[in-house]
Amino acid sequence: MNPTMSFTVLRRLASPAKAAVQRLSVSQSSPFNTKATALVAPSKVTRPLIPTARVSFAQTLSPSFWARQQGYSTESKGDSKETFVNQDDKSSVNVIDGKLHLRWIDGVTSRFHSFWLRDHCHCPECYHSVTKQRLVNTFNIPRDIKPKSITLGSEGIKVIWDNDNHESNYSYHWLQRHSYDPKIMDPYKPEGAAKITWDNSIASNLPEVAYKDVMETDKGLAEWLNNIHIYGFSYVSGVPVSTEATEALSRRITFIRETHYGGFWDFTSDLGHGDTAYTDIPLGAHTDTTYFTDPVGLQMFHLLYHDGEGGHNLLVDGFHCAKVLKEKYPQSYKTLSEIGVPSHSAGDKATHIIPSPRRNPILNHDSVTNELVQIRFNNDDRSTLDHLDPDQVGAFYSALFDWNKVLTDEKNMLWTKFQPGRVLIFDNWRCLHGRSGFTGKRRMCGTYTNWDDYRSRWRTLNNSADQLAEEL
């Protein structure tokens, strides 16, 4: 997502002196041989097997990958295979200290615990191919299980286990994708399609799709969701100016997220709910529902009617701002990634919502890859900061000021005017939104969508079933 995230490559090399090498029968035949196709020469292998640093997927992805993500065919599609392992060299695979060592063609060796491999067997007995659920009883596998034999095939390895002669097959692609010692970044990871961060220069080329295309074709829907994936937002033009059409558009992605504000909203500035969204005052850049354990994923807005002035819409790319913050104020970035912020929603009489955990950082990262995955920021919904150590108070406010400086930098603020017939949808885990004050009567409608369900829809429309199955 962001080029600045670091990625740790773990290497726990076994000491050759201490390692007990188990004798194995390694043969060249394999159940995978029947599927073998022409191999490309190692020099043509373009994907980096071992990254030393996490860089943006936009930088690492090959054009063919990007094309495949888009659903387009590529020149090499179907007529070439990557070489993973030198099958002719029996020393490519070994069992040392209970771990299977597999040496890739680039010389790097992945180590897998025998128990881990047996536990991840994907044969029909151990894994349900339709439900994608584990069938093997993990707790019946001997903790000291070892391979009795390993066969190197053209596409993967076959392992016969010592306790019951069970046969497991693992494709090289899957083994590399899930290698944990060392971790090997896989540029084919579906989540890794290039995201493009932006400042307000994007105004000249706003991502937009036509309502008709979204409603009538899966290609149109995929393109719409891909816009949201890449830019964090997208417009939809030519939408009938009605609540029915807007709701149908939202449901094209998935079901609507119901909250204490209801399901489908149709609101005016009459303080219908105890929240500033239901007023006409200006709102600074924020993400919604920071007070939920699981903040809403997408927000959709459609202006149905406005007879006054103002009410411009503000959109800020939180991922772009995080990148700027990290470059300009690295200590503040660290602070906002570490210090949790409590929040609440308690404006309606029967509502007192607080998240669990109670406090969440403004910048949230994947704990393994350290990728930035979520911005949670609404200064208005912040609860009392009574959990900070005394020396954190100053640091937190300094970081908050730096963050605010970046968010309110004019360069980073995209101001647009809502128009009936033109729907805006954006990723609430990435983009912050706000608005200028307005006069007159204004009627808006829209929805929230769950993050997980939106991502699921994006994945299934933009990746092959094989690619997705391999992720698991």
Ligand SMILES: [Fe+2]
């Ligand atoms: Fe909001």
Ligand SMILES: [Zn+2]
């Ligand atoms: Zn099995």
